[in-house]
Amino acid sequence: MIAHLRGRLLAKSPNQAIVECGGVGYDVAISVTTFSALKSEGAEVELFINTQVREDAIALFGFAEMEEKRLFEKLITVSGIGPKLGITVLSGIAAPLLVAAIKGSDHATLQKIPGIGKKTAERVVVELKDKLEDMISAPSADPGFHAGPAGDDVLSALANLGYQKAAAQRAIQTAIEQEPALRTEFEKLFRAAMGAMR
Numbered sequence: 001m002i003a004h005l006r007g008r009l010l011a012k013s014p015n016q017a018i019v020e021c022g023g024v025g026y027d028v029a030i031s032v033t034t035f036s037a038l039k040s041e042g043a044e045v046e047l048f049i050n051t052q053v054r055e056d057a058i059a060l061f062g063f064a065e066m067e068e069k070r071l072f073e074k075l076i077t078v079s080g081i082g083p084k085l086g087i088t089v090l091s092g093i094a095a096p097l098l099v100a101a102i103k104g105s106d107h108a109t110l111q112k113i114p115g116i117g118k119k120t121a122e123r124v125v126v127e128l129k130d131k132l133e134d135m136i137s138a139p140s141a142d143p144g145f146h147a148g149p150a151g152d153d154v155l156s157a158l159a160n161l162g163y164q165k166a167a168a169q170r171a172i173q174t175a176i177e178q179e180p181a182l183r184t185e186f187e188k189l190f191r192a193a194m195g196a197m198r
Contacts, residue, residue: 028062032091037064171196
């Protein structure tokens with residue numbers, strides 16, 4: 001089984017990466033989160049790989065972070081969620097927010113993810129709620145914290161980097177006050193918030 005790839009990134013799109021290792025190009029299905037984390041084409045990249053073997057194909061699913069791979073592997077144990085839907089789920093919501101939604105039995109958030117209906121959301125919570133204790137979830141925001149989806153994702157990312165929640169919230173709000181357009185741009189808001197933290 002292929003568990004890890006390191007090589008030159010030949011091409012990438014929001015759901016696919018082609019990585020050349022030793023003269024062989026591997027076609028890897030990826031999430032939007034991993035796509036955002038990948039360097040530019042031609043650069044050396046590393047991906048953690050989950051290999052799925054079927055009668056008619058071998059499919060590779062790649063992740064920039066081991067945590068995302070572990071969450072994917074838990075997701076595909078749920079009845080009704082195959083590897084393709086698992087990647088779609090991880091493209092529709094950041095991993096820490098997904099973990100928080102499952103732990104908190106937040107069916108409404110889960111149903112906003114493409115491909116997840118009411119029954120599947122309920123199954124995900126029932127089957128995974130007690131299996132995610134060791135996974136990092138997004139901190140719940142204070143009621144006064146309104147920074148939109150990008151702000152919530154940035155708060156989660158800063159918390160995962162070890163910053164205190166209150167300080168991270170202040171930095172995000174400062175960045176948005178200075179430039180309101182950042183509210184919808186995760187990467188720019190993340191950089192601006194990091195700058196405000198220093």
